[in-house]
Amino acid sequence: MFENQQRDDVEKFIGTSKDTRRLYFRHQELNDKxxxxxxxxxxxxxxxxxxxxxEKLQAKTQLERMWDTWQASGPH
Incomplete structure (x- = not known):
């Protein structure tokens, strides 16, 4: 997930909230398992x-929506 995005942007996005971080790392955990x-x-x-x-698909879908909203909110 986020393979085509700048690493700095992904790190900023993940750092936007506890929920974003939790969901991102849960997605990673499910992917690994x-x-x-x-x-x-x-x-x-x-x-x-x-x-x-x-669960992984739901997390991905939610993260993609969150990413789109974050991107639309302006320069980061």
Whole structure:
């Protein structure tokens, strides 16, 4: 997530609030766990896998909306 953005901008965005930071790092945590599950390093049930994918997608969608709002608020 945010691969195409300037690192400084992403760090400023993440620092805008506790909620933004929490959601960003939760997304990263889910991404890492799902990567590990995909490699066979983390055993997850089908239900756990489905739930984690859904939560990761919801976090990404919310972060993208927050990013767009932050970008629209002016120069940073």
């Amino acid at each position: 799902l990567d590990n599950a995909g490699r066979g390093c983390l055993a997850l049930s089908d239900e756990e896998l489905r739930r984690m994918k859904m």
